Amino acid sequence: MAPGGMQGAPTHAEGVNVEPSGAGVRRPGEASRSVLDLRGVAGLTEAEAASRLAREGPNELPSRGHRTLFAMTWDVAKEPMFLMLVAAGTLYLVMGEPADAALLLGFVAVVMGITLFQERRTERSLEALRDLSSPRARVLRDGVQRRVAGREVVRGDILVVAEGDRVPADGLLRRGINVSADESLLTGESVPVRKLPSVDATALDAPGGDDHPSLFSGTLVTAGQGIVEVVATGAASRLGAIGRALEELEPEPTPLQQETGRVVRVLAATGLGACAVMVVGYALTRGGSAAAWKEGLLAGIALAMATLPEEFPVVLTVFLALGAWRLSRIQVLTRRVPAVETLGAATVLCVDKTGTLTQNQMSLRTLQAEGHAVDVPSVGSGPLPEEVHALLEYAILASKRDPFDPMERALVTAGDVLLLGRDSEHLHPAWSLAREYPLVPGLLAVSQAWHTGDGGETVVACKGAPEAVVDLCHLPAPERERLLTEAGVLAAQGLRVLAVARGVAPGTGLPPEHHDLDFTFVGLLGFEDPLRPTVPAAVAECRAAGVRVVMITGDAPATASAIASGAGLASPGRVLTGPELDALDDAALALRVHEVNVFARVVPEQKLRLVNALKARGEVVAMTGDGVNDAPALKAAHIGVAMGGRGTDVAREAASLVLLQDDFSSIVEAVRLGRRIYDNLRKSFSFIVAVHVPIAGLSLVPVFFPDWPLLLLPAHVVFLELVIDPSCTLVFEADPADADVMRRPPRGLAARVFDAGPVLRAGVQGATVLVACLAVYLLGRGGRTAEAVRALTFTTLVVSFLVTLLASRARGVGLGRALLSPNAAFRGVAAGTVALLAAVLGVPLLQRLFHVAPVEPRALLLAVGAGLACLPVPWLVDRALPGRTA
Ligand code: ADP
Ligand code: MG
Numbered sequence: 001m002a003p004g005g006m007q008g009a010p011t012h013a014e015g016v017n018v019e020p021s022g023a024g025v026r027r028p029g030e031a032s033r034s035v036l037d038l039r040g041v042a043g044l045t046e047a048e049a050a051s052r053l054a055r056e057g058p059n060e061l062p063s064r065g066h067r068t069l070f071a072m073t074w075d076v077a078k079e080p081m082f083l084m085l086v087a088a089g090t091l092y093l094v095m096g097e098p099a100d101a102a103l104l105l106g107f108v109a110v111v112m113g114i115t116l117f118q119e120r121r122t123e124r125s126l127e128a129l130r131d132l133s134s135p136r137a138r139v140l141r142d143g144v145q146r147r148v149a150g151r152e153v154v155r156g157d158i159l160v161v162a163e164g165d166r167v168p169a170d171g172l173l174r175r176g177i178n179v180s181a182d183e184s185l186l187t188g189e190s191v192p193v194r195k196l197p198s199v200d201a202t203a204l205d206a207p208g209g210d211d212h213p214s215l216f217s218g219t220l221v222t223a224g225q226g227i228v229e230v231v232a233t234g235a236a237s238r239l240g241a242i243g244r245a246l247e248e249l250e251p252e253p254t255p256l257q258q259e260t261g262r263v264v265r266v267l268a269a270t271g272l273g274a275c276a277v278m279v280v281g282y283a284l285t286r287g288g289s290a291a292a293w294k295e296g297l298l299a300g301i302a303l304a305m306a307t308l309p310e311e312f313p314v315v316l317t318v319f320l321a322l323g324a325w326r327l328s329r330i331q332v333l334t335r336r337v338p339a340v341e342t343l344g345a346a347t348v349l350c351v352d353k354t355g356t357l358t359q360n361q362m363s364l365r366t367l368q369a370e371g372h373a374v375d376v377p378s379v380g381s382g383p384l385p386e387e388v389h390a391l392l393e394y395a396i397l398a399s400k401r402d403p404f405d406p407m408e409r410a411l412v413t414a415g416d417v418l419l420l421g422r423d424s425e426h427l428h429p430a431w432s433l434a435r436e437y438p439l440v441p442g443l444l445a446v447s448q449a450w451h452t453g454d455g456g457e458t459v460v461a462c463k464g465a466p467e468a469v470v471d472l473c474h475l476p477a478p479e480r481e482r483l484l485t486e487a488g489v490l491a492a493q494g495l496r497v498l499a500v501a502r503g504v505a506p507g508t509g510l511p512p513e514h515h516d517l518d519f520t521f522v523g524l525l526g527f528e529d530p531l532r533p534t535v536p537a538a539v540a541e542c543r544a545a546g547v548r549v550v551m552i553t554g555d556a557p558a559t560a561s562a563i564a565s566g567a568g569l570a571s572p573g574r575v576l577t578g579p580e581l582d583a584l585d586d587a588a589l590a591l592r593v594h595e596v597n598v599f600a601r602v603v604p605e606q607k608l609r610l611v612n613a614l615k616a617r618g619e620v621v622a623m624t625g626d627g628v629n630d631a632p633a634l635k636a637a638h639i640g641v642a643m644g645g646r647g648t649d650v651a652r653e654a655a656s657l658v659l660l661q662d663d664f665s666s667i668v669e670a671v672r673l674g675r676r677i678y679d680n681l682r683k684s685f686s687f688i689v690a691v692h693v694p695i696a697g698l699s700l701v702p703v704f705f706p707d708w709p710l711l712l713l714p715a716h717v718v719f720l721e722l723v724i725d726p727s728c729t730l731v732f733e734a735d736p737a738d739a740d741v742m743r744r745p746p747r748g749l750a751a752r753v754f755d756a757g758p759v760l761r762a763g764v765q766g767a768t769v770l771v772a773c774l775a776v777y778l779l780g781r782g783g784r785t786a787e788a789v790r791a792l793t794f795t796t797l798v799v800s801f802l803v804t805l806l807a808s809r810a811r812g813v814g815l816g817r818a819l820l821s822p823n824a825a826f827r828g829v830a831a832g833t834v835a836l837l838a839a840v841l842g843v844p845l846l847q848r849l850f851h852v853a854p855v856e857p858r859a860l861l862l863a864v865g866a867g868l869a870c871l872p873v874p875w876l877v878d879r880a881l882p883g884r885t886a
Contacts, residue, residue, distance in 0.1 A: 043140030043158035052154035059233035088714040122321040137168040162225040164648025176226025271307030306695035331660040339656035343674025353553035362410040369523025391523035397461030460503035469499035491558030495526035534665040546745030560600040607633035676737035684732035687808040693766025709786035730825035787853035799867025
């Protein structure tokens with residue numbers, strides 16, 4: 001927008017330039033900025049801004065920075081798994097087995113490497129999100145308004161700020177209309193502070209005082225709009241001085257993480273208890289010699305490593321972080337990580353009609369005046385009938401000259417096409433704006449008064465909701481009924497209907513009250529705002545998935561109903577209006593929200609009541625919004641969704657998700673992704689439970705039979721952990737969604753990952769593997785050394801792992817898809833495991849380190865076969881445990 005394109009002179013009465021449209025009063029943002037007078041202000045040049053950025057550094061607070069490699073390593077070193085490995089290694093050293101010790105300590109390095117890699121990856125995806133969701137600023141450079149990242153703002157920049165913005169740097173208000181700011185971040189005082197522009201102030205005042213020109217980084221513009229000259233950025237700002245960072249994207253503990261934490265603590269305590277019993281039991285059953293104690297200790301450490309449930313929290317962190325990253329690839333930014341897990345449970349999506357379900361691209365379709373109805377598509381051929389000229393003329397006079405509002409743009413475009421050239425006298429470029437009567441929640445109409453220049457006459461043009469305009473015109477009842485019926489007919493076609501009126505100013509000048517003007521009705525206009533093409537399919541997907549879609553709009557009930565029907569919402573004919581909603585008490589509202597999907601003539605303040613009513617009914621609510629007044633509802637919803645394209649900073653900060661593309665289908669895709677992430681998480685958890693049963697069993701069982709050798713040594717457990725770790729994170733995380741993921745009802749917030757059903761199933765699956773391994777041991781031990789029979793059992797165990805991995809992934813999608821779906825991580829893990837197993841069995845050095853001996857191929861085949869035989873177990877278990885799906 002060029003500064004020259006502003007209308008109106010700055011010398012007019014204050015308030016003249018305040019944007020009055022829906023976008024101004026209740027939905028501030030882009031629109032408000034276009035009306036502030038920017039003439040004569042060019043800002044820095046891009047070149048100067050770039051050189052200052054290079055010289056003075058970016059506008060950001062010194063952050064805590066990356067965790068150093070040392071800090072990360074130290075964190076890993078404190079992990080119990082790591083300590084176990086070191087303990088086992090030391091024990092081997094004491095026992096005079098340096099090779100075994102070296103092997104375990106080598107594993108320490110590998111485990112540490114994997115962990116660090118995973119942490120880096122997790123942190124990096126969170127960091128990328130942090131950058132994306134960091135504040136944006138609107139600056140004037142080379143005379144042109146641009147949106148830049150907050151960190152690129154430099155000293156001397158001219159900022160354009162408006163209600164709902166976070167101030168990106170310290171500065172002085174040079175021009176402004178009714179600006180006030182919430183400086184509680186700096187002062188702790190949440191009452192907004194009034195700001196007065198000053199052209200020649202040079203220094204900042206202290207925060208907190210009224211009527212200063214100073215605006216401070218990190219504070220919130222609560223009202224008005226203005227331009228600000230930046231005087232301090234980054235660490236030099238007041239915020240930088242107190243070194244307090246704004247709310248950041250922090251991985252806060254999610255409900256799932258809390259549940260997991262509880263389970264992990266119980267498992268860890270049980271595991272450690274079992275280990276103690278086992279060490280003592282082993283040593284005593286074998287005569288209590290020093291060697292028996294040492295062996296017992298080793299077996300105990302192996303068991304402890306086998307039962308340590310350290311995978312669960314790791315898996316969760318990785319899934320949530322990578323989930324946020326996956327969401328960002330469909331243009332959805334995660335501001336609060338728990339949203340990733342709540343998304344899949346959503347039962348109601350409350351969405352704005354205009355811009356989310358529709359394209360927010362209005363075009364004029366119908367003009368009705370003096371008994372004439374003209375459809376615009378048919379107009380191109382002939383001239384516009386004289387009867388509707390005044391209608392279009394006054395509608396344009398009631399609009400901005402350089403409008404942002406899509407409806408007003410449609411009018412101006414229609415004026416250019418239909419009036420200009422033929423009747424240019426209808427556009428009055430020479431008239432100047434005298435006063436404006438903005439939209440207020442109680443009266444959905446806008447008027448503009450114009451100085452015509454000749455003879456000092458003032459012309460007033462008004463447009464707005466039909467019922468509001470009819471009211472302003474003081475029409476007799478029958479006339480009023482007839483017009484509203486006509487408007488209803490247009491609205492029923494899904495058109496947004498505006499009524500237009502002309503007024504005259506009384507001799508005494510322009511009254512302050514809108515209602516004190518006298519209006520004559522001119523006619524009706526119908527605008528089309530088409531549905532987004534993806535919406536009907538997305539709505540149908542939601543319905544199949546048991547997710548209700550609720551439409552919220554400030555538009556008329558009939559229009560809302562028609563659009564709802566086009567979008568495919570359930571019972572589109574049942575509409576509740578804002579005034580009706582106000583008349584209901586909370587209990588009555590809770591009953592109504594259950595059956596109504598269309599809410600019309602609603603103001604943002606009422607969204608909060610809607611959210612609460614839905615929550616009271618046990619729904620899991622997602623709510624969209626973009627304005628300052630939407631923020632409470634966004635915060636209250638389980639999943640607040642801000643519209644990144646047109647939303648304010650306040651809405652973004654209150655939301656858990658930010659849509660970079662304001663499109664309903666993105667929300668549905670996010671829900672689908674949320675369900676997939678949750679499904680995969682469950683599968684991964686089941687896998688972890690299943691594989692630990694045989695490991696624990698094989699470590700424990702030999703203890704009770706004094707003539708059995710130890711089947712699993714610490715080295716084997718570490719080998720298995722090396723397979724399990726990447727499997728349960730990377731493999732499961734990468735799996736695509738089940739085919740029926742959007743054809744089943746939401747899981748509900750009460751669902752638990754550690755439900756009895758899945759845990760039992762996983763337990764049975766693991767027990768089967770244990771039985772297979774023990775069978776192989778018992779069948780194979782005749783005439784074989786401990787090393788040879790260990791090779792057989794270990795082979796069965798490793799093969800059955802891959803089988804369990806495959807079976808867990810196949811749940812819900814079938815074996816074929818689990819095998820064939822492109823999952824590079826699975827192929828990598830499978831190939832790596834087979835290669836490692838072959839190496840352990842075949843390479844002499846590794847044979848010695850893993851205490852195994854070569855066996856003849858026939859026996860080996862038998863061992864592999866026993867592992868593969870575990871494949872159908874999950875299906876058998878499903879037969880035996882009907883009715884519970886994982
Ligand atoms: P939505 O929820 O569809 O975005 P809005 O809250 O923007 O609806 O608008 C609600 C109603 O206010 C519109 O149906 C219209 O009657 C009136 N309105 C909105 N913008 C304007 C405007 N610029 N001029 C006149 N009337 C307007
Ligand atoms: Mg609107």
